[in-house]
Amino acid sequence: MTIITKNWFKAAGIRAIKTIAQTAAATLGTASVIENVDWRLIVSASLLSGLLSLLTSVAGLPEVDERTGKVKKSLQPQDQQP
Numbered sequence: 001m002t003i004i005t006k007n008w009f010k011a012a013g014i015r016a017i018k019t020i021a022q023t024a025a026a027t028l029g030t031a032s033v034i035e036n037v038d039w040r041l042i043v044s045a046s047l048l049s050g051l052l053s054l055l056t057s058v059a060g061l062p063e064v065d066e067r068t069g070k071v072k073k074s075l076q077p078q079d080q081q082p
Contacts, residue, residue: 008064008073012057020050 024046031037065072 004046004058005064005070008057008061011061011063012054015057015061016053019053020046023049064076 009063024042027042027045028037060066
């Protein structure tokens, strides 16, 4: 069972944004010339991939503990030692 919390939204949002950027870069890379880019296709494919990423995140995120809804310690930024 997934607990949807602020941490879940943050982790799922970060994943979705990364997925959108990756899809846009991959779709843009298929155009041979910048003038031939179908921007509507790039935007629609990228937004769809972001939506699918969010829906997939409902099944669970490795970054968020499903029992507590908190970010797992192994994935939190560590304090840097001098």
